[in-house]
Amino acid sequence: MALADQDQSTPVGPAGLSGSRVVQALLVAAIILTVLRPWLPDGLVRAPEWMLLPWRDWIDTVFQYVTFDLGFINVTRFLSGGLEFVLDAVANILYGRARWPRFEAVPWTVVASIAAVLGYALGGWRLALLTGATFVWAAVVGQWKWTMETLSVVFVAAPLGFLLGGLIGIWCWKSKRVEETVKPLLLVMQVLPFFSYLLPAVIFFKVGPTAATVATMAYSLPPMILMTTIGLKKVSPEVVEAGKMSGCTRWQMLRHVYIPSARSEILVGLNQVIMLCLAMVVLTAAIGMPGLGAKLLEAMGSFKLGRAFEIGVTIVLLAVVLDRLSKAWVVNLPEHFERGTPWWRRNIYLVIGVTLFIVFIGLSLMVSGMKPQPIEDAGFGNWFVGILDEVHRKEAMSQGKVYDRAIKDFLSLDAVTSVTGAIRYFVNVYILIPTERALLFVPTLAVIFAVTALAYRLGGKGPAILGFVFFCIVAQFGYWDRAMLTLHSVFMAVLLAVVLGAPLAIFASRSEKRAKRTILLCDTFQTFPSYVYLLPAIMLFGISPVTVILSILIYTMVPIVRYTLEGLRGVPPELTEAADMSGATRWQKLTQVQFPLAMPTIAVGVNQALVFAFFMVIIAEFIGTRDIGQEMRRTMAGTELGWNFVLGFSVVFMALTFDIAINAWAEKRRKLLGLA
Amino acid sequence: MSDAPVISAHNVWKLFGTDPEGYLAKMPQGRSYSDIQADGYIAGVKDVSVEVAKGEMLVIMGLSGSGKSTLVRCFSRLHEITGGTIEVDGQDIMALNEKQLIEMRRSKMGMVFQSFGLLPHRTVLENIAFPLEMRGQDKHDRRERALEVIKLVGLDGREDYFPRELSGGQQQRVGIARSLAIEPDIWFLDEPFSALDPLIRREMQDEFLRLQAMLNKTIVFITHDFDEALRLADRIAIMKDGAVEQCDTPDKIVLNPATPYVAKFTEEIDKxxxxxxxxxxxxxxxxxxxxxxxxxxxxxxxxxxxxxxxxxxxxxxxxxxxxxxxxxxxxxxxxxxxx
Amino acid sequence: MNFVKSLAVGALALAPVSAFAAAHNSSDPIVIPIHNWSSQIVMSNVVGQMYETMGLNVEFVTTDSQAVYESIRLGDVTLELEVWEGAFGASYRAALAKGGMVDAGAHNAVTREDWWYPSWTADACPGLPSWEALNECADLFKTAETGDKGRYLDGPVDWLKHGKERVDALGMNFTVINAGSAAALWAEIAAAEKDKKPVVVFNWTPNFAEAVWPGAFVEFPEWEDGCDKDPSKGPNPDALYDCGNPADGYLRKVAHKDMTSKWPSAYCVLSNISFNNAQIAEMARLVDVDELEAEDAASEWLGANGSVVQPWIDACA
Known part of the structure; x- marks a missing residue:
């Protein structure tokens, strides 16, 4: 803590005031304003009416002008035309959509067996089993076509995101100026509420797979760009010099030295791209993403929890499989063969893959034109070959109804409802509702002062000024109360995530095995479509603030656990050993050695959690909220684009304030600890 | 050894900071390393003049941070110098454009690195053939030449291994082979054996002397190990704070250390x-x-x-x-x- | 797909396909939007299969039910089969005003969207369905979060239901909470079912929920035209929204403006189409209760109701 005090005294505020003085002054001002609130004129409590500018109309006018009068829409439509062609072709290959190159639908057995061979090639029989089983599951429960529809978009969005992200990443690494421009833009893209993407996406890129691809890419690009830049920056200077001394030209350097050496980081980026693509499968259903996501929403709409659950499982399985495949690819450096190994031995996987392809295509040709028949009529042989070609709806072994019953029975167990009822009562009445009211009571200016003080304490002068400006903008956008409710949910969810997640991470950090399991759990929760557990949450906790916070919590917990774990495990073993030898207890070791060193990493986690929370709080509108999300939903009726963006940017500015301040803190801290 | 020097450096400066050229131009005479540091610059190389004759092995010796690695990177223009001139075979290398520079490295220079600097995704053979590939030699020639050097460094049979499958000593053999692939006239070795175990280090030094006896290259060898320097060098340049304290044959340095700093190294030596x-x-x-x-x-x-x-x-x-x-x-x- | 098509073809015993092919219909696919409630999905599939029997190309796209109007205007989506007056009236009117979309007439269905309670609530509050009786029972609907007021769960805000205004206008002792989605409404009803906890929520008809949870709409002062614009209408002379919602809202169809020229036969059929409440409820039932997939439900419905749709098609031949 001594360190923190030191660095706080270094920044010098305006008029020569020391940093901590400025913080104190701002906080005192905030408190005075709050205490005096009952006697303050209205104009000091909330931004007065005359201060609110007609942003809505301006945005509408500019949008109209740029899109149609300047013809920007023609540019984007031209691009989406090309994109559509690619999407259609992939869709044709995967599930026989009636487009170029006009193949028939591939039998599921072909896809499943080739996927399994690929799994084997990359990661041995375990991965082969997982990969194969996932596709068999999708076919057997009758979700084959939807799965292929989903994958047809993922298979385009992920490589495109990977390529584009990689290119921008390289550009950022080449030029500091570009990096400085791109970074804040990426952040805005990530925290801009999803509801703000809906309309522009369908207007600019045409509702359907194209808009879905673009929206998915908007969310999956940032980590790819970041990881590429990090990877390229990390290439060992000796390798670079070796390249130069070998007489590489600039292009040869990039192609033969930098990119291969940054392979691990670049592929971690790819992995993130894949995970985010699958996480977006449900949300983008609103703008034309076909397949599993749309079916899941449909199931929810008619309250088929079991069906929704089953679809959710498929999405998670796909995510896990694609994730494992791409990770295996990272680890799997090429192998060498003894000289004289025959061709087929070197390319054994290709040979097996092609063989299986021919076998199953052949089988499916046998049954082409045949109508599906019950096993009694067709005879086992024909029936079986028919199944290998296509699992028809009536033959599918979906257990949706069984799960549905099980889930609903569980949710109505007295033991469950009485506990959740008590939690709901306590948390809502004694915690959330009072804090919410308190936050709404505080005058706008006091909140702005407090936020500025916080930003100052964390990041120093620059972030404080930005925070002040950003919150003033939010205030004069005119949706202050809703903004505060949003902020309230975000804070509570992050706070709760820290309270619950930090101990979990500490527990997990004690052994390799636990850490691995915890990370798997994190991955699963991150990709399991949140919609699936929203409904049970509503049944247990009602449409109330606690449900909203819980739904956000799942997403905020993940980064907190992940980064805390990483931070703790990243502490050099010499240091913990030194602490042990100094006779530190576990607790002393944790508080005196591990946490201080892990803090910069944990801070990144908290920041991630905040960004996720700002994203999810808007999605939580699905439950029913009274914050900005709800108001954004209102803008959807009548397609009020300007209004929508004013609300969207209220969220963006709040999120940016915290992001900038926390990152500045983590950066400073890292330098102080000599970790940078 | 009497011909024109292969490398000749005159009053070379390499400063790190915000505006090194501007600072150097205005800098008064006689600023010490710490004076410069106080002005916000780091003197990586400070007014160094040195010549390397054809077939000679110059060992640059210094502790970490003394500027030895910076100096050798100036010779190959991996670093751009701030002041002074460096000539290689009579050609001012600072006057070369990018293409000429690449050409010079492709035809004349080889370099070996402390942590080997091998490309992890390429096999031994592909690593060694890398400089040949970069200059566009055809695949067949590349392979032939690479196999030749592989034999030279005693790695026969390991062509298809990846660097991670080799021991440290073997990896450095790959590094050496790569640097020799283009048959360079000038050979830079930046602490090539520092990362190796003492026993292997000794073995590699012998190996290196054997190679040199065979190839007779012009060599600039960097080390922080005075014994190694004595063992290998024709001449030793001892560096401290970016400047050369003394540059002479091992015998003379041992007999007549020019400064107390050099004397500290020679004290413990069995002359x-x-x-x-x-x-x-x-x-x-x-x-x-x-x-x-x-x-x-x-x-x-x-x-x-x-x-x-x-x-x-x-x-x-x-x-x-x-x-x-x-x-x-x-x-x-x-x-x-x-x- | 072949399987489905052949069923539909068989069921309709069609009029010659060539009649439509000759009518210069474009071979581009007609894009039909799919939302997330069953009746709309099945109806879209029914119409899609009708078009396919006419030899037209059809494609479906899943979209948001509000943003879809912008897509219709731009021509990315060709038509929309369920425009609910209450929920989508605003988007529909905005899109019509901006241009690019044409009205293709209404279904022979009345929609009702209003306060609703499951049957067990009536046991606890016998005065129902009268709104005054409901107000008397407000205590029954209290929850921890609403304090001493009753809790009314309204629909998502973009359905523009004005529940809060009505509570104020009629001086009701209720707090209005907005659910974020239809699914959230169902979850609340389902949670209340176990202990027969009295709830009053927003609901509409036709809808699958009627089959799962029997119940009734609360009777508010009857809708008068202008109740939402003229304070003098309705019992409270100083307030808007002091009436129930119209008990006979429309359910319309719309199309992109070029549909009339690009697929004249398809547009002609679209304007003839008119499903009634019972038919729509049946479509929803096939999916929600019988658990069929939408495509199969549509074929099944068409199989049983070929005589309903055939005249609409024949009229355009």
Whole structure:
């Protein structure tokens, strides 16, 4: 803590005031304003009416002008035309959509067996089993076509995101100026509420797979760009010099030295791209993403929890499989063969893959034109070959109804409802509702002062000024109360995530095995479509603030656990050993050695959690909220684009304030600890 | 060794900071390393002048941060120098454009790195053939030449291994082979053996001397290990704070350390094992009887020095010419550690 | 797909396909939007299969039910089969005003969207369905979060239901909470079912929920035209929204403006189409209760109701 005090005294505020003085002054001002609130004129409590500018109309006018009068829409439509062609072709290959190159639908057995061979090639029989089983599951429960529809978009969005992200990443690494421009833009893209993407996406890129691809890419690009830049920056200077001394030209350097050496980081980026693509499968259903996501929403709409659950499982399985495949690819450096190994031995996987392809295509040709028949009529042989070609709806072994019953029975167990009822009562009445009211009571200016003080304490002068400006903008956008409710949910969810997640991470950090399991759990929760557990949450906790916070919590917990774990495990073993030898207890070791060193990493986690929370709080509108999300939903009726963006940017500015301040803190801290 | 120098550096400066050129132009004479540091700049290389003759091995010795690695990177223009001139084969390398620079590296220079700098995704063969590939040689030639060098460094049979599958010593052999693939005239070695175990290091040094005896390259070798420097060098340049403290043959450095800093290194050295008879031979000292070869060390002559009763012993060079007389007393002093 | 098509073809015993092919219909696919409630999905599939029997190309796209109007205007989506007056009236009117979309007439269905309670609530509050009686029972609907007021769960805000205004206008002792989605409404009803906890929520008809949870709409002062614009209408002379919602809201169809020229036969059929409440409820039932997939439900419905749709098609031949 001594360190923190030191660095706080270094920044010098305006008029020569020391940093901590400025913080104190701002906080005192905030408190005075709050205490005096009952006697303050209205104009000091909330931004007065005359201060609110007609942003809505301006945005509408500019949008109209740029899109149609300047013809920007023609540019984007031209691009989406090309994109559509690619999407259609992939869709044709995967599930026989009636487009170029006009193949028939591939039998599921072909896809499943080739996927399994690929799994084997990359990661041995375990991965082969997982990969194969996932596709068999999708076919057997009758979700084959939807799965292929989903994958047809993922298979385009992920490589495109990977390529584009990689290119921008390289550009950022080449030029500091570009990096400085791109970074804040990426952040805005990530925290801009999803509801703000809906309309522009369908207007600019045409509702359907194209808009879905673009929206998915908007969310999956940032980590790819970041990881590429990090990877390229990390290439060992000796390798670079070796390249130069070998007489590489600039292009040869990039192609033969930098990119291969940054392979691990670049592929971690790819992995993130894949995970985010699958996480977006449900949300983008609103703008034309076909397949599993749309079916899941449909199931929810008619309250088929079991069906929704089953679809959710498929999405998670796909995510896990694609994730494992791409990770295996990272680890799997090429192998060498003894000289004289025959061709087929070197390319054994290709040979097996092609063989299986021919076998199953052949089988499916046998049954082409045949109508599906019950096993009694067709005879086992024909029936079986028919199944290998296509699992028809009536033959599918979906257990949706069984799960549905099980889930609903569980949710109505007295033991469950009485506990959740008590939690709901306590948390809502004694915690959330009072804090919410308190936050709404505080005058706008006091909140702005407090936020500025916080930003100052964390990041120093620059972030404080930005925070002040950003919150003033939010205030004069005119949706202050809703903004505060949003902020309230975000804070509570992050706070709760820290309270619950930090101990979990500490527990997990004690052994390799636990850490691995915890990370798997994190991955699963991150990709399991949140919609699936929203409904049970509503049944247990009602449409109330606690449900909203819980739904956000799942997403905020993940980064907190992940980064805390990483931070703790990243502490050099010499240091913990030194602490042990100094006779530190576990607790002393944790508080005196591990946490201080892990803090910069944990801070990144908290920041991630905040960004996720700002994203999810808007999605939580699905439950029913009274914050900005709800108001954004209102803008959807009548397609009020300007209004929508004013609300969207209220969220963006709040999120940016915290992001900038926390990152500045983590950066400073890292330098102080000599970790940078 | 008498031709024009292969590398010749004059008053070379390399400063790190916000505006090194501007600072150097305005900098008054005689600023010390710490004065410069106080001004916000780091002097990586400070007013260094040195020449390397053809076929000579110059060892640059210094502790970490002394600027030795920076200096060698200036020779190959991996670093752009701030002031002074560097000529390679009479060509001012700072005047080369990018294409010419690449051409020079492709045809004339090889470099070996402390942590090997191997490309992890390429096999031994592909790593070694990398410089050839970069200059566009066809695949067949590449392979042939690479196999040649692989044999030279004793890695036969490991062509298809990946760097991670090799030991440290083997990896550095790959690094050496890669640097030799293009048959460079000038060979830079940046602490090539520092990352290796002491036993392997010794073995690699022997190997290196064997190679050099065969190839006779012009070499700039960097080390922080004074023993290594003594063992390998024709001449040693000892660096501190970016500047060369002393540049001379090992014998002379050991006998006459120019500064107290250099003396600190030589103190612990068994001089008898370093100093050669030829160095001590004085032309003005007449001597008779059986001559001793100039290339033997005093240590090697120990028995004779004790047994012989002559005041001075004649020293004969490699080509059989008497170059002077060796003062036996002086040699004995060195042997006994009195000098 | 072949399987489905052949069923539909068989069921309709069609009029010659060539009649439509000759009518210069474009071979581009007609894009039909799919939302997330069953009746709309099945109806879209029914119409899609009708078009396919006419030899037209059809494609479906899943979209948001509000943003879809912008897509219709731009021509990315060709038509929309369920425009609910209450929920989508605003988007529909905005899109019509901006141009690019044409009205293709209404279904022979009345929609009702209003306060609703499951049957067990009536046991606890016998005065129902009268709104005054409901107000008397407000205590029954209290929850921890609403304090001493009753809790009314309204629909998502973009359905523009004005529940809060009505509570104020009629001086009701209720707090209005907005659910975020239809699914959230169902979850609340389902949670209340176990203990027969009295709830009053927003609901509409036709809808699958009627089959799962029997119940009734609360009777508010009857809708008068202008109740949402003229304070003098309705019992409270100083307030808007002091009436129930119209008990006979429309359910319309719309199309992109070029549909009339690009697929004249398809547009002609679209304007003829008119499903009634019972038919729509049946479509929803096939999916929600019988658990069929939408495509199969549509074929099944068409199989049983070929005589309903055939005249609409024939009229355009």
């Amino acid at each position: 008898a094992r370093v100093v050669h008879a030829g160095t001590l031979a004085r032309p003005d000292l007449a001597a008779n009887g059986d001559p001793i070869p100039a290339g033997t060390t005093i240590h090697e002559l120990a028995r004779q020095l004790v047994d012989d009763d002559r005041e001075a012993l004649p020293v004969v060079s490699k080509d059989g010419v008497i170059i002077g007389g060796l003062d036996r007393r002086q040699a004995l002093d060195i042997l006994l550690g009195a000098a």
